[in-house]
Amino acid sequence: MGVKGVSAWRRNWRDYVIYLVFAGIFLFFAVFLHDKGFLSKNNLMNIARQTAMIAIMAVGMTFVLSAAEIDLSMGGIVALSALVGALTLRYTDSVPCAAAAGLAMGVAVGGLNGFFVAKVGIPSFLVTLGMTGIVTGVARWISRLQSVPINNDVFTWVFGSGNIGPVPILFVWTVAVAAAGSLGLRRTQFGRETLATGGNKIAALYSGVKVNRIKFCVMLLNGVIAALAGILYSGRLQGARYTLGENDVMLVVAAVIIGGTSLFGGKGTVVGSIVGALIMGMVNNGLILMGLSVDQQMIFRGVIIILSVTLTMGKRTG
Amino acid sequence: MTTSGENDTGKRIPAIEAAGINIGFNGVPVLHDVDFTLEEGEVHALVGMNGAGKSTLVKILNGFYRKDSGSVRVFGKQQDYDSPQGANRAGIAMVYQDLSLAPSLTVAQNIYLMRPFRSGLLLDDRRAAREALALFDRMGIEPIDPHARVEEVSPGQAQLVEIAKALSLDAKILILDEPTASLSNVEIGILFATVERLKKGGISIVYITHYLKDVFRICDRVTILRDGQHILTSQVADLTLDEMIDRMLGGESREGAAWTRHRAAPDDKPLLEARDIATDGVEHASFTIYPGQIVGLAGLLGSGRTEITRAIYGLDRLRAGEILVAGKPVAIRDSRTALNNGISLVPEDRRRQGLVLDFSIADNMVLPILRRLSGLVFIDRGRSAEVVRRYFDHLDVKATDPGQQVRLLSGGNQQKVVVGKFLACEPSILLLDDPTFGIDIHAKRAIMRIVKDFAAQGNGVLFISSELHEIAAFCDVVHVVRRRRLEEGMRNDGLTEDDLLAMVQ
Numbered sequence: 007m008g009v010k011g012v013s014a015w016r017r018n019w020r021d022y023v024i025y026l027v028f029a030g031i032f033l034f035f036a037v038f039l040h041d042k043g044f045l046s047k048n049n050l051m052n053i054a055r056q057t058a059m060i061a062i063m064a065v066g067m068t069f070v071l072s073a074a075e076i077d078l079s080m081g082g083i084v085a086l087s088a089l090v091g092a093l094t095l096r097y098t099d100s101v102p103c104a105a106a107a108g109l110a111m112g113v114a115v116g117g118l119n120g121f122f123v124a125k126v127g128i129p130s131f132l133v134t135l136g137m138t139g140i141v142t143g144v145a146r147w148i149s150r151l152q153s154v155p156i157n158n159d160v161f162t163w164v165f166g167s168g169n170i171g172p173v174p175i176l177f178v179w180t181v182a183v184a185a186a187g188s189l190g191l192r193r194t195q196f197g198r199e200t201l202a203t204g205g206n207k208i209a210a211l212y213s214g215v216k217v218n219r220i221k222f223c224v225m226l227l228n229g230v231i232a233a234l235a236g237i238l239y240s241g242r243l244q245g246a247r248y249t250l251g252e253n254d255v256m257l258v259v260a261a262v263i264i265g266g267t268s269l270f271g272g273k274g275t276v277v278g279s280i281v282g283a284l285i286m287g288m289v290n291n292g293l294i295l296m297g298l299s300v301d302q303q304m305i306f307r308g309v310i311i312i313l314s315v316t317l318t319m320g321k322r323t324g
Numbered sequence: 325m326t327t328s329g330e331n332d333t334g335k336r337i338p339a340i341e342a343a344g345i346n347i348g349f350n351g352v353p354v355l356h357d358v359d360f361t362l363e364e365g366e367v368h369a370l371v372g373m374n375g376a377g378k379s380t381l382v383k384i385l386n387g388f389y390r391k392d393s394g395s396v397r398v399f400g401k402q403q404d405y406d407s408p409q410g411a412n413r414a415g416i417a418m419v420y421q422d423l424s425l426a427p428s429l430t431v432a433q434n435i436y437l438m439r440p441f442r443s444g445l446l447l448d449d450r451r452a453a454r455e456a457l458a459l460f461d462r463m464g465i466e467p468i469d470p471h472a473r474v475e476e477v478s479p480g481q482a483q484l485v486e487i488a489k490a491l492s493l494d495a496k497i498l499i500l501d502e503p504t505a506s507l508s509n510v511e512i513g514i515l516f517a518t519v520e521r522l523k524k525g526g527i528s529i530v531y532i533t534h535y536l537k538d539v540f541r542i543c544d545r546v547t548i549l550r551d552g553q554h555i556l557t558s559q560v561a562d563l564t565l566d567e568m569i570d571r572m573l574g575g576e577s578r579e580g581a582a583w584t585r586h587r588a589a590p591d592d593k594p595l596l597e598a599r600d601i602a603t604d605g606v607e608h609a610s611f612t613i614y615p616g617q618i619v620g621l622a623g624l625l626g627s628g629r630t631e632i633t634r635a636i637y638g639l640d641r642l643r644a645g646e647i648l649v650a651g652k653p654v655a656i657r658d659s660r661t662a663l664n665n666g667i668s669l670v671p672e673d674r675r676r677q678g679l680v681l682d683f684s685i686a687d688n689m690v691l692p693i694l695r696r697l698s699g700l701v702f703i704d705r706g707r708s709a710e711v712v713r714r715y716f717d718h719l720d721v722k723a724t725d726p727g728q729q730v731r732l733l734s735g736g737n738q739q740k741v742v743v744g745k746f747l748a749c750e751p752s753i754l755l756l757d758d759p760t761f762g763i764d765i766h767a768k769r770a771i772m773r774i775v776k777d778f779a780a781q782g783n784g785v786l787f788i789s790s791e792l793h794e795i796a797a798f799c800d801v802v803h804v805v806r807r808r809r810l811e812e813g814m815r816n817d818g819l820t821e822d823d824l825l826a827m828v829q
Contacts, residue, residue: 194701195694201680201683202680202683206680206681208677209678211639211659212637212671213692214658214659214692214749268682272682
């Protein structure tokens with residue numbers, strides 16, 4: 007039994023190494039950036055706020071990668087939904103209408119992605135690569151490359167800028183999406199069938215799983231989550247712009263992979279993805295506090311991503 | 325009867341002379357002191373039951389496995405290669421059963437994949453095409469368009485391309501592994517003509533097959549293996565089909581007798597009826613399964629037996645015919661419809677089709693029944709654990725607990741998980757596609773016991789097995805499947821393995 011316990015730990019330690027990485031980086035910054043206020047309440051709140059959107063998107067991407075698909079158009083959907091929401095708000099001044107319009111963009115684009123992946127059978131990498139161009143182009147076009155400001159206090163409070171007591175509302179959104187995603191992936195038929203589809207599509211098919219429907223649904227779901235992230239961006243920044251989310255996709259994918267989800271499907275946890283997103287946010291914040299230039303930040307971020315992924319999914323020895 | 329030792333000319337140097345070959349895997353001996361001699365310019369059949377050691381022997385000759393002891397001489401020269409490339413250099417090329425061609429490359433590109441023609445830095449596809457046509461001419465076949473992609477040509481042509489690829493390596497010795505398994509009768513005729521022609525051209529051929537009648541058609545000599553031992557080598561003309569079957573079976577191997585069951589008489593309405601169904605893989609198949617009945621499909625690999633289960637399970641589209649469940653016609657569009665109609669399939673390839681290897685035993689077992697186990701939103705973990713525990717114990721899965729990853733289980737225990745998973749669907753009809761293939765005797769017994777109990781409860785079973793003695797011992801009605809056709813069912817009144825082996829040829 008003792009031997010078995012050890013070997014089981016050896017097999018599974020990579021599932022937990024993400025938490026060690028998180029703790030390690032946190033401690034490092036806590037010690038070396040103590041003078042610069044890394045641990046101050048304000049700074050920690052900042053990290054939480056900056057991480058929120060990446061974390062929310064990471065929840066959707068966890069489902070997508072678990073099904074052995076990918077969605078590169080997430081950043082584009084973020085921008086388009088934010089703009090559509092902001093423009094709707096400008097013309098209707100109705101918060102529900104604006105939110106619904108933004109989310110509808112996510113449904114439409116995610117649904118199109120899903121249609122081409124599941125019904126037409128084109129690899130999601132290509133579909134969403136093409137979709138990125140379309141969505142980004144539309145976002146630039148309808149906004150004429152201008153920002154669309156949002157002056158509606160209710161909207162900005164609900165979607166990003168408000169606080170409930172001491173708790174930033176973004177934090178509430180993140181926790182809600184993460185909790186729903188985590189339960190959804192682990193404890194529902196849809197989540198389990200998503201993992202089965204990614205793990206072994208053929209075996210899933212033989213087990214009566216409608217794998218094409220699953221693929222359609224994860225792409226759709228991811229579109230909706232991207233749209234929500236876009237709306238939250240616009241609420242927090244009190245305006246929308248076509249550049250929102252444009253560099254987020256790779257950060258999101260990195261966060262999810264660092265969190266232990268397999269790029270090839272079948273394995274994934276939402277909690278891991280959230281921790282992965284926190285690592286990305288913390289690193290960003292720490293590098294800025296260290297006073298590094300943007301170039302240096304980019305280099306460091308790249309190094310940290312590779313190191314973290316090496317630890318979580320590098321070749322198993324022995 | 326001539327044995328390999330008594331070479332009648334005594335002077336000619338054999339193409340291959342393998343002596344005293346031993347090999348084992350994980351301490352289990354697979355070949356024991358096997359001798360094998362291939363004369364130059366002969367077609368030499370290698371036959372035996374599943375697990376007799378045919379594939380292992382040719383994989384040693386082909387350099388894929390390294391023998392533990394023994395010697396291999398090729399054209400008189402001692403050889404000690406340990407890779408297929410080494411075997412190629414010695415003049416041996418293998419034509420694989422599961423074709424080793426790249427579907428998206430052209431015929432000519434495939435043939436010269438390993439030794440492409442170059443002009444400068446670039447590959448010369450036009451020269452390759454010319455050389456390919458020359459090769460086809462040498463093989464005496466209708467030329468296959470060298471620019472066609474392999475995915476566009478027929479299975480028979482692909483098989484010929486595979487042979488051309490082997491010949492392009494200047495092989496003097498070809499090993500053909502079940503070359504007719506996926507071919508139509510016309511294509512088989514062309515293949516045999518090619519084999520004849522190559523023989524006349526001085527090529528020596530080792531021919532592995534389950535189709536014993538083919539041995540009589542094109543082979544000069546035959547070597548029979550059984551349980552990893554060399555049983556006999558003889559001129560084909562000196563043997564009859566029955567003698568060959570006797571020597572393959574060895575007159576024992578009657579372990580199936582232990583499984584013989586009391587057979588139910590057909591009563592009531594049929595549970596499942598297939599009326600003249602046809603798909604792309606099978607023609608005019610009709611059969612009926614009554615409650616309590618086990619119906620066997622006896623056929624060789626590639627005979628169309630798997631395609632029949634695929635048709636019933638909704639994986640292949642029906643082109644004709646209809647399927648009735650409990651007397652009512654049903655349109656089975658996909659596996660979900662099949663499961664909802666009480667039909668489960670234990671597929672042929674448990675690792676690829678049966679299991680999500682990264683999932684635990686428990687998660688695999690409940691995968692098809694998540695809907696049933698779910699409340700409004702969530703999977704009911706209590707009920708789920710209950711179901712898992714029931715089948716885990718019932719099938720006696722050897723594992724620490726149901727949370728263990730199935731990847732880590734032995735083949736037999738993985739198969740138990742697959743069977744458990746499809747029993748958990750509570751079907752009334754169970755389709756079993758070679759469920760005992762490649763698993764140990766204990767797991768076999770456990771699975772057969774479960775199937776027997778399942779039928780005894782008034783359910784129906786369609787049973788396919790590569791082990792014909794299992795079908796003989798186990799099934800109430802047996803249909804022979806041959807070359808994609810299903811023959812009329814026969815009551816099993818004392819059918820034996822020998823009978824079936826003769827019938828499936």
